[in-house]
Amino acid sequence: MTVLVTGGAGYIGSHVVRLLVERGDEVLVVDDFSTGIENRVEDLPIVSLDLAASDAEDRLVAAIEEHSVDSIIHFAAKKQVGESVEQPLMYYRQNIGGLTNVLAAVERTGVESLVFSSSAATYGMPDVEMVAEDLDCRPINPYGETKLIGEWMIDNAITAAKMRGTAFKAVKLRYFNVAGAGWPELADTAVMNLIPIVLERVATGKAPIIFGDDYATPDGTCIRDYVHVKDLAEAHIASLDYMKSEEPAETVFNVGTGKGASVKEVIDAIAEATDREIVPEMGERRAGDPPALVADVSRISAQLSWKAEYGLTEIVRSAVDAAGMSSTGK
Numbered sequence: 001m002t003v004l005v006t007g008g009a010g011y012i013g014s015h016v017v018r019l020l021v022e023r024g025d026e027v028l029v030v031d032d033f034s035t036g037i038e039n040r041v042e043d044l045p046i047v048s049l050d051l052a053a054s055d056a057e058d059r060l061v062a063a064i065e066e067h068s069v070d071s072i073i074h075f076a077a078k079k080q081v082g083e084s085v086e087q088p089l090m091y092y093r094q095n096i097g098g099l100t101n102v103l104a105a106v107e108r109t110g111v112e113s114l115v116f117s118s119s120a121a122t123y124g125m126p127d128v129e130m131v132a133e134d135l136d137c138r139p140i141n142p143y144g145e146t147k148l149i150g151e152w153m154i155d156n157a158i159t160a161a162k163m164r165g166t167a168f169k170a171v172k173l174r175y176f177n178v179a180g181a182g183w184p185e186l187a188d189t190a191v192m193n194l195i196p197i198v199l200e201r202v203a204t205g206k207a208p209i210i211f212g213d214d215y216a217t218p219d220g221t222c223i224r225d226y227v228h229v230k231d232l233a234e235a236h237i238a239s240l241d242y243m244k245s246e247e248p249a250e251t252v253f254n255v256g257t258g259k260g261a262s263v264k265e266v267i268d269a270i271a272e273a274t275d276r277e278i279v280p281e282m283g284e285r286r287a288g289d290p291p292a293l294v295a296d297v298s299r300i301s302a303q304l305s306w307k308a309e310y311g312l313t314e315i316v317r318s319a320v321d322a323a324g325m326s327s328t329g330k
């Protein structure tokens with residue numbers, strides 16, 4: 001199989017690239033290195049390209065034909081919620097523009113399958129704790145909207161391909177809270193999610209801040225579903241295999257563990273893994289934070305036979321190790 005991985009130099013993309021190479025697939029990386037790091041994929045063929053650029057469709061077609069690509073995994077996107085509120089058009093231009101070019105290149109070539117990085121941000125602020133895929137999606141920021149619109153675009157492309165009599169299958173994966181590192185050198189270098197933020201605060205001698213401890217959860221802090229990036233990477237491999245073997249019965253899947261951890265529990269796990277006392281500061285609630293968001297993973301488990309192997313302890317330990325902050329002997 002030859003897989004074109006957009007955003008393959010990014011945090012999640014580079015983990016998937018590593019697994020694909022390990023199992024013997026040919027891999028071509030397309031990335032503009034806006035947030036990606038070249039040495040994560042330096043031994044592979046790379047096309048340096050902004051997917052939203054006006055020449056991107058033609059350059060993608062040329063790369064697909066040159067490398068006989070049969071599958072695409074599309075990670076490349078901007079992903080910061082706050083930035084998407086400040087610069088919505090940039091998010092539409094990048095995330096929707098990039099995907100438009102990818103789908104146009106699929107249409108002009110014989111690419112048979114696509115895996116798309118979607119997000120739990122498509123759900124918005126659901127009033128249920130366990131979120132299943134058929135729940136109404138009501139994203140509350142432009143980032144989440146670009147992911148939901150991306151899913152619709154892919155559904156439309158599947159319908160149009162069927163009408164043309166072309167074989168094209170796609171799977172959209174809605175990631176929950178991705179964390180940890182499968183290999184230390186591929187760790188998340190952006191300090192935007194809870195675990196990297198707490199690690200940075202601890203490393204610089206500052207107290208982490210908990211945004212709200214009066215939610216209706218057992219310890220008052222928000223609950224999220226943390227999934228190990230290596231488990232998430234395996235879900236992409238399972239998606240490719242699923243599309244090889246059958247007509248997908250479903251095309252959208254939650255990727256999480258099905259278990260929630262509170263902010264306090266995550267901080268306690270970091271304290272344990274670093275062998276440091278961490279005393280967080282209490283801050284105000286942030287707008288748009290649902291009290292609990294946990295993936296119902298029954299669909300992915302039934303259809304793709306995928307299940308997360310790692311839990312919070314392994315996730316935190318891998319992130320702490322990658323940051324060089326593990327306590328001696330652990």
Ligand SMILES: NC(=O)c1ccc[n+]([C@@H]2O[C@H](COP(=O)([O-])OP(=O)(O)OC[C@H]3O[C@@H](n4cnc5c(N)ncnc54)[C@H](O)[C@@H]3O)[C@@H](O)[C@H]2O)c1
Nearest residue numbers: 007009010011012032033034035036050051076077079117
């Ligand atoms: N990290 C998470 O918790 C999370 C959760 C849900 C969904 N996602 C989605 O997963 C995907 C990967 O996220 P990540 O955490 O690895 O982010 P990342 O920023 O590390 O990776 C994104 C990669 O895409 C590249 N890129 C961005 N815009 C591009 C463009 N226009 N053209 C070509 N390359 C471009 C970047 O250089 C980078 O290598 C994104 O689509 C993101 O929205 C991530």
